[in-house]
Amino acid sequence: MSNSLSQSGARPIIPALGNLWAVLEPLSWLILRVTTGILMMPHGAGKLFGMFGGYGLEGTGGYFDSIGIHPGYLFALLVGLLEFFGGAMLVLGLLTRPVAAAVVVFMTVAFFIHLPNGYAWINAGVEMPIMWGMLALSVLIRGGGRFSLDRKLGVEF
Template identity: 90%
Template sequence: MSNSHNPSDTRPIIPALSTLWTALEPLSWLILRVTTGILLMPHGAGKLFGLFGGYGLEGTGGYFDSIGFHPGYLFALLVGTLEFFGGALLVLGLLTRPVAAAVVVFMTVAFFIHLPNGYAWINAGVEMPIMWGMLALAVLIRGGGRFSLDHKLGYEF
């Protein structure tokens, strides 16, 4: 006798919502991918253009120089471009896996930069790099999905 559970044998707690969840399920990946991209974009806009309380390329470059990433201006440009334009590509589902892979690498580095500050983001800890890294890893594994330009163009990198 097996103790495994077949998900198709489950009963919804609120049966009246079953039809709604079934209808919306195909959109769940789109929601996650698009939200990830949209929420990355203001971080890049801050680094590139000084928007949303960011310091622009000069200020962000100075920060990168201060933590040992030289030339800081170049790192600010690379990271800002990844967050802003890469975020837009995630929204569109274009070059989804390469962008997600780059975000995973960047967030791995960010994890170690923020590690001395502990866990909580309110103290500039690792909470947000972990979250962004895991979201990007999920996107990297799954790809753009059915509602992406990658899928529409017939390419999955």
Template identity: 70%
Template sequence: MNSRTADLSAPRPIVPVLAPLWQGLAPLAPLLVRVVTGALLIPHGAQKLFGWFGGYGLEGTGQYFASIGFEPGIVFAALVGLLEFFGGIALILGLLTRPVAAAVVVFMAVAFTIHLPNGYAWNSAGFEMPLFWGLMALAVLFQGGGRFSLDRVIGREV
């Protein structure tokens, strides 16, 4: 092995003085992804369930779901709202992390197909956000609850 291929797994830091900082913070990355994913799902669930944050509540959201072929619309609105609101809380806590993340991945895959005809950009109801949140949930699914989770505290994880 020559010197150019000797150790490809250990990149040299551009700013060596920061290396200990990045190494110390790296274990927090999965926690950050899990907590932010959960926290940003909660308001969407609150819109659907309670009409908060400019949402339409169960009735209005149910009408929308029915209009795009999900019947009975109110049932789908409730399921998605519950997943986003209480699933978001569960992700923040790291409780039932993988099952919740898997449900979010499935939901976002469906949302992706609904938004696909609108193109990419989120501000034109495109698929950008369902793709992003689906990938974040997939990362959480792969990682699990991690070191800082109720799954770890109770000693059980799916």
């Protein structure tokens, strides 16, 4: 068994699971990167197209204008494109680090926008910007990984 458990000297409590973890470990980064991208895409679809309960470009742009982010329409477009198409690029592992860096910047701004609302996302607090920011930071640090188009094309930014 050549996984992180065996390398740390730890024994699995249920030995049969050690073999399962060893088989699945190479897929763990792929699962995290793909899930992050897939879950970002509906947010962008809401901003761009009004899907999934979103307000579309006009509504999102108006909201951005109302909180002092000008021009709201332009920033709604940029954020929507990042979430929708950037999410798809994370799924594919294409330009992974540049996309992740843009998400980190966006989530840093979102953190400060949501900070007056406290922590809990149920009150529009900072919980989700922190989570999305940390996921993006992890992807930025690690890159696309073994199962990415970046790796297939031989480019890691």
